[in-house]
Amino acid sequence: xxxxxxxxxxxxxxxxxxxxxxxxxxxxxxxxxxxxxxxxxxxxxxxxxxxxxxxxxxxxxxxxxxxxxxxxxxxxxxxxxxxxxxxxxxxxxxxxxxxxxxxxxxxxxxxxxxxxxxxxxxxxxxxx
Amino acid sequence: xxxxxxxxxxxxxxxxxxxxxxxxxxxxxxxxxxxxxxxxxxxxxxxxxxxxxxxxxxxxxxxxxxxxxxxxxxxxxxxxxxxxxxxxxxxxxxxxxxxxxxxxxxxxxxxxxxxxxxxxxxxxxxxx
DNA sequence: CCTGACCTTCCAGTCAGTGGAGCCTCTATG
DNA sequence: CATAGAGGCTCCACTGACTGGAAGGTCAGG
Numbered sequence: 001x002x003x004x005x006x007x008x009x010x011x012x013x014x015x016x017x018x019x020x021x022x023x024x025x026x027x028x029x030x031x032x033x034x035x036x037x038x039x040x041x042x043x044x045x046x047x048x049x050x051x052x053x054x055x056x057x058x059x060x061x062x063x064x065x066x067x068x069x070x071x072x073x074x075x076x077x078x079x080x081x082x083x084x085x086x087x088x089x090x091x092x093x094x095x096x097x098x099x100x101x102x103x104x105x106x107x108x109x110x111x112x113x114x115x116x117x118x119x120x121x122x123x124x125x126x127x128x
Numbered sequence: 129x130x131x132x133x134x135x136x137x138x139x140x141x142x143x144x145x146x147x148x149x150x151x152x153x154x155x156x157x158x159x160x161x162x163x164x165x166x167x168x169x170x171x172x173x174x175x176x177x178x179x180x181x182x183x184x185x186x187x188x189x190x191x192x193x194x195x196x197x198x199x200x201x202x203x204x205x206x207x208x209x210x211x212x213x214x215x216x217x218x219x220x221x222x223x224x225x226x227x228x229x230x231x232x233x234x235x236x237x238x239x240x241x242x243x244x245x246x247x248x249x250x251x252x253x254x255x256x
Numbered sequence: 257c258c259t260g261a262c263c264t265t266c267c268a269g270t271c272a273g274t275g276g277a278g279c280c281t282c283t284a285t286g
Numbered sequence: 287c288a289t290a291g292a293g294g295c296t297c298c299a300c301t302g303a304c305t306g307g308a309a310g311g312t313c314a315g316g
Contacts, residue, residue: 051253056228069250076247080239083249090229100184101218111208119204121211122197125179
């Protein structure tokens with residue numbers, strides 16, 4: 001399998017796949033012409049990575065998850081721990097964004113949005 | 129005012145303030161000894177920047193907002209537009225994070241988290 | 257043989273800072 | 287007056303997770 005097919009089947013850009021090889025997440029073989037020769041194994045890993053990244057796991061997390069995924073004797077508790085820490089981080093981020101959202105929504109609401117220069121948004125951003 | 133005082137009063141690290149000068153957001157004068165000499169004006173701008181960044185505006189947004197802030201004849205509609213676009217982006221991000229959160233929470237819930245290798249989290253990440 | 261798609265490497269840039277080295281300047285104290 | 291320590295300066299490199307582009311090699315079809 002060449003990188004194009006893997007890219008299409010995994011949903012990841014070729015650039016990203018090369019990058020993942022660069023940082024050691026996958027180790028595809030090479031054809032005599034120098035092209036990367038992917039096996040099903042690498043395709044699976046890339047699909048795994050795509051899903052994990054889409055769930056917001058960092059590359060570092062992904063590395064740990066991949067290792068656990070490949071380790072037949074892993075304890076599910078190890079995986080659960082990584083996931084729980086990540087879950088808490090997502091939760092916190094949602095909270096932050098929500099309060100940003102609320103503040104900003106209030107300001108947008110209060111702003112006339114016309115040709116006059118008077119604007120509560122800028123007023124609020126200004127030092128009090 | 130030296131950078132230390134400005135840092136304390138604006139709440140921004142000195143490094144960040146130098147960076148903001150670097151990218152042209154502020155233009156403090158210089159003392160004969162080479163130290164940056166901040167006026168109230170720059171302090172205000174930095175405080176403004178701190179608030180805007182805390183609300184998640186990008187530096188590019190901040191540049192536009194600063195320009196509008198300094199423009200006595202700006203239309204509040206211009207400001208409102210930037211804010212509305214940003215608000216929509218925040219909203220979308222919250223949605224993404226929320227669905228990540230829900231998916232992950234389900235998985236964590238389903239995972240025994242014990243010494244056995246059977247783990248629904250990894251199962252779900254695997255290609256189906 | 258040629259075209260165009262696909263592959264390769266390598267370098268540079270993104271965003272918004274952060275960390276550190278090496279050096280200069282100011283102020284307070286002995 | 288010497289010195290210690292705090293604070294200032296510049297410059298370079300690094301972060302994460304890619305992305306863009308240049309310059310060139312390879313392959314399949316007509």
